[in-house]
Amino acid sequence: MNTLTSAPTLQVNEEGYLKNYQDWNRDWATEIAHQYNISLTPKHWDVLNWLRAKQAEGTALSIRKVGNSGIVDIKEFYALFPGGPLKISSRIAGIPKPASCI
Amino acid sequence: MVHLKYPAELQAYPNQPVVFKKNLIVMKDMMEAPAVLETPVQLKKEKYPVKKVLIICSKGKLEDVYAALVMTNGALMEGMEAKMFFTFFGLEAITKKHANHLHTGTTGNPAMMPGVPDMIKGLPGLETLASYMMKREMDKLEIPSVTEFLEIIEASGGEIYACKLAVEMFHLKKEDLVPEVKGIITVGDMYALAEGEGTQIIFI
Numbered sequence: 001m002n003t004l005t006s007a008p009t010l011q012v013n014e015e016g017y018l019k020n021y022q023d024w025n026r027d028w029a030t031e032i033a034h035q036y037n038i039s040l041t042p043k044h045w046d047v048l049n050w051l052r053a054k055q056a057e058g059t060a061l062s063i064r065k066v067g068n069s070g071i072v073d074i075k076e077f078y079a080l081f082p083g084g085p086l087k088i089s090s091r092i093a094g095i096p097k098p099a100s101c102i
Numbered sequence: 103m104v105h106l107k108y109p110a111e112l113q114a115y116p117n118q119p120v121v122f123k124k125n126l127i128v129m130k131d132m133m134e135a136p137a138v139l140e141t142p143v144q145l146k147k148e149k150y151p152v153k154k155v156l157i158i159c160s161k162g163k164l165e166d167v168y169a170a171l172v173m174t175n176g177a178l179m180e181g182m183e184a185k186m187f188f189t190f191f192g193l194e195a196i197t198k199k200h201a202n203h204l205h206t207g208t209t210g211n212p213a214m215m216p217g218v219p220d221m222i223k224g225l226p227g228l229e230t231l232a233s234y235m236m237k238r239e240m241d242k243l244e245i246p247s248v249t250e251f252l253e254i255i256e257a258s259g260g261e262i263y264a265c266k267l268a269v270e271m272f273h274l275k276k277e278d279l280v281p282e283v284k285g286i287i288t289v290g291d292m293y294a295l296a297e298g299e300g301t302q303i304i305f306i
Contacts, residue, residue: 063179064246064254074257084181101176102245 017090017097021055024094032092036083040092044080046071048093055095061086062100153300154183156292161306162194164206164233168240170195170306171251178258185295186255187287189265192306193272196264196279201248205233249280256282263287263295 010028011019018024029048033040040048050071054061063086067074081088086098155177159170170186177184194200208214208223214232215223222228246254252262264279264286276286285291296303 062244063175063258064244064250067254067257074254078178078258082181084179086179087181101172 015097018094021052021094021096024052029092029094036081036088036092038081038088038092041080043072043076044092047077047080047089051089051093051095055093060100061090061095061098062102064102150300152177152182152302154185154296154298154302156185156187156296156301156303158187158189158292158303158305159192159195160188160190162191162200162204164204164236166306167192167195167204167248168245168251171248171255173304174255174260175251175258178255178260184255184260186260186262187265187292187295188263189268190271193264193268193274193279195248196252196262196283197274198278198280201252201280204248205229206236208232252280252282261295263292265289265292 010023013019016032018028030040033044038044047066050069051061051066054065059065063074063077066072066077066086066089072080077085077089081092086100090096090098155174157170157174157177159167161167170192174184174186188196194204206214206229208229209220245251256262261284262282264274264283266286266288269275269279269286276283279286287295
C-alpha cells in the first residue's frame with residue numbers, strides 16, 4: 001500500500017478539507033489522522049463510515065446526531081477525536097467542514 | 103524666551119514646520135514625516151486564540167439560557183475548555199422542576215412582536231403562547247431541550263456550577279438541581295475556574 005504517497009495527491013481546500021468526497025480513501029484518512037496524532041482503530045472507522053454515509057444522504061451533521069447514532073456516545077466521540085471532534089472527524093472522513101452550531 | 107538653535111538634521115527638510123517648546127525641539131507632525139523613517143517597522147502579528155471560556159448565566163429567559171448553552175457547547179466543539187456558572191434567575195435553567203419549562207418574555211422587549219403595545223403583549227397566556235411557538239421553531243432546527251443540552255455539555259467535558267449565594271437565596275438544595283451540576287460554589291471559586299492564559303469570561 002502506498003500509505004505515504006496517496007495523501008498529497010488529493011485535492012483539498014484551504015482548510016485542508018477534501019474537495020471531492022468521492023476521492024477519499026483509507027490511506028489518505030490514516031495520513032490525515034496522523035496529523036492529529038490519532039491512530040485509527042476499528043471504532044474510529046465505524047464513526048468515519050457513519051459520517052460518510054450521512055454525508056451521502058445529505059444530512060447536516062451535529063454533535064447531537066453523532067451522539068444519537070448508536071455508534072458512539074458524545075463522551076466517546078470526544079475521546080476518539082480530541083480537540084474538536086466533529087471538525088476533525090469530518091476532515092478525516094473527507095466530508096466538508098460541518099456548518100452546525102449545535 | 104528660549105534660545106533656539108536650528109538642528110543640522112532639520113536643515114535637510116527646510117519645509118518641515120518646526121515647533122519650539124521650552125528647550126525641546128519638536129518636529130510638528132513628527133508622526134507623519136516619512137523622511138525620518140526609512141522603512142516601516144513590521145510588527146509580527148501573533149495570534150492569541152481563546153483557550154477557555156467561563157460563561158455566566160444570570161437570566162432565566164429561554165433565549166438567554168439558550169445563548170449560554172449554545173456558546174458553551176460551541177466552545178467545546180471547537181476544542182476549547184468550557185465552564186458554566188448559573189446564578190440568580192439563571193438557576194431556573196438547572197433546576198429539575200423548571201429546566202425544560204423556561205419561557206421567553208413578551209413584555210419590555212420591543213424586538214418581540216414589533217409594533218404591538220406592551221399592554222397587549224402582557225395579556226394572560228400570551229407569554230405561554232410565544233414560548234410554545236419559539237420552542238416549536240427550535241424543535242424544527244433540532245435544538246435539544248435544556249436538560250439534553252446540559253447532558254451534552256457534560257458529556258463533552260464541560261463543567262456546570264451553581265452559585266452558592268443564589269442557591270441559598272432561592273432556598274434550593276443540591277437535589278433540586280439537575281445531576282449535571284458539579285458543585286455549588288462561591289464567587290471566588292468561580293473566578294478560580296477562569297484561571298489560565300487565554301480565558302474569556304462571558305456574562306449573560
